[in-house]
Amino acid sequence: MDPAKPYLTGHYTPVVDEVTAFDLPVEGTLPPELSGQLVRNSHNPKPGVTPTHWWKGSGMVHGVRLRDGRAEWYRNRWVRTPALDGAPYLTESGPDLSASTAGTHIIEHAGRLLALCEANFPFELTRELDTVGAYDFSGKLTTAMTAHPKQDPVTGELHFFGSSPMPPFLTYHVASPGGDMVLSEQVPGATTALKHDFAITENHVVFLEMSVTFDHTETSGIPYGWSDDIAPRLGILPRGAGGAARVRWYDIEPGQALHFANAYEDAQGRIVIEGPTLDREGWKLSWTWWAGTGGPRHSEPVTRSVIRRWVADPATGTVTEGRCDDLNVEFPTINEDLLGREHRYQYAIAFPDERGGNHGLVKYDRRDGTRRILDAGTGVLPSEAVFVPAAGATREDDGYLLTVTSDLHRNASSLLVLDASDLCRGPIATIRLPHRVTAGIHGSWIPEEQTA
Structure with a gap:
């Protein structure tokens, strides 16, 4: 090695x-x-x-x-x-x-x-x-499968997708609680933009096509790269049969999110999504670590990755968005009993940034806007925090x-x-x-x- x-x-x-x-x-x-x-x-x-x-x-x-x-x-x-x-x-x-x-x-x-x-x-x-x-779900799965499927805590259904740099670019799938594939639909208008994760709400499925897309010139073996020429957007489609054909795309600002903490529908019917997001410089610095190629060496796999919130309003067809925090974090998790529903708390791994510091675990309280950090100590890196409910x-x-x-x-x-x-x-x-x-x-x- x-x-x-x-x-x-x-x-x-x-x-x-x-x-x-x-x-x-x-x-x-x-x-x-x-x-x-x-x-x-x-x-x-x-x-x-x-x-x-x-x-x-x-x-x-x-x-x-x-x-x-x-x-x-x-x-x-x-x-x-x-x-x-x-x-x-x-x-x-x-x-x-x-x-x-x-x-x-x-x-x-x-x-x-x-x-x-x-x-x-x-x-x-x-x-x-x-x-x-x-x-392959008894032969019914003919595309790749995302590494981030979502199991609805209420229905027990498993929602997932397959993406590819070749058509079809995006296919949405649902498996029953018993594991039978019950829905596969191609999403019209999807592109080769990198879709590593996605989100579901009680009634919708959310895909983000952001600033990283297929790049055949990339030599690391992972053929994706940042592009300033594509228009980032957020796609929302209704859950259930026929939903993919009714996808609606919303323009958003440049950036790249790899993971989403959660999504939900608020009291006004808007769809709220949150997740750590890289800007152009953060993507390039992180990619240098992931690919181990060129430029200055960095000791951390993520740089300039901060929690962002998107609020899509179907009534106006617009999205409002902005930073929630300035801490360098990744691998967000929640109590998955609230997956697709409004949550108060979310957790993440904190990584050192340009100012230094240690790794740690972060807990965000979305109601009062505070955060608590458990410093892991010098030379210690915690893994993604998995939440397990207590009895009663x-x-x-x-x-x-x-x-x-x-x-x-x-x-x-x-x-x-x-x-x-x-x-x-x-x-x-x-x-x-x-x-x-x-x-x-x-x-x-x-x-x-x-x-x-």
């Missing part, structure tokens, strides 16, 4: 082996209602392999099983896709949707554990994280945040259980993992009733 590539060093240094460990040491007391499995994904190329871009590293999934106040086991496994053994994505007959890194996210739906990468089919895993194989919760933030830390001083990792209602209280419990876990991307909590 090339040590000059920032995504192969420090917190992102790949793990070189697969481990299984039982009865993990716990400091503090694990809440008894934490019965289930935390799974998280990371880009983790095999020894001897140097990918040309952070996003091209093969997927490795890490899992921790909790039950009855104990940390029963930890496992990490590569997702065994054709790409892990060098199979190309592009073939003589076109893209091979099974040649996936499967390294961006991992979710559970309808009893299936799915490792995701937006350019390919999902890959099904067992609960012990062994690879079952590519999953009565408030939105009654619950726990689960985050896996990478500690460079100890060359070790821990799973922290934090009180989501009082972020700065410190860990309720700390689970010591058997080795350092590569800083990853996204993950999920799978409750006990869904792990059988």
Whole structure:
């Protein structure tokens, strides 16, 4: 591996082996209602392999099983896709949707554990994280699948999309709570703009086509780049059959968002969306890290990424937008019981900016406009915070945040259980993992009733 590539060093240094460990040491007391499995994904190329871009590293999934106040086991496994053994994505007959890194996210739906990468089919895993194989919804999925599907907490439906630099550029899909594909519709007017994430509300689906689009001249293997020549816009379509044909596009300001915290319909019928957004300079600085090419070296994967809010008004056909904060953050999460509905609290990972500082976990209170930051300390990077509701919760933030830390001083990792209602209280419990876990991307909590 090339040590000059920032995504192969420090917190992102790949793990070189697969481990299984039982009865993990716990400091503090694990809440008894934490019965289930935390799974998280990371880009983790095999020894001897140097990918040309952070996003091209093969997927490795890490899992921790909790039950009855104990940390029963930890496992990490590569997702065994054709790409892990060098199979190309592009073939003589076109893209091979099974040649996936499967390294961006991992979710559970309808009893299936799915490792995701937006350019390919999902890959099904067992609960012990062994690879079952590519999953195409019984042949009904013929496009790639986003790494950021949305499961409606009320209906149980899974909403997702496939995007491509070749027609059809955007296809919207819905799977039933039981896992059957029930809707696939091409979205007219969509372009090759990068669509990594999207959002749903109670009645709508929201796509953002922003300032980064397909660029065949990009040499990193990820063919996208910033363009000042395209007009950024926001597309809103009604949920349900026939909705894609009724998409409505709204002009917005330049920028690029990779992840959205949430979206909802307010009391005036407007659609509100929030997420960290990069400006042109922030995208270029971040891309330098992701691709490991040219220019000054930066030690962080995101720079100048700040929370932005868009409010689309169907009555006027316009969008108002603006910054919500000036903190450099990414990987926003919420209590997903409120996905698609108005939420008060959201969480994110804070990254050092031009002024320095440490990594940390941030809690935003959208009602009073305040934020609280839990400083992770020098040399420690927390992972995306996964919210788990507490038993008998009565408030939105009654619950726990689960985050896996990478500690460079100890060359070790821990799973922290934090009180989501009082972020700065410190860990309720700390689970010591058997080795350092590569800083990853996204993950999920799978409750006990869904792990059988």
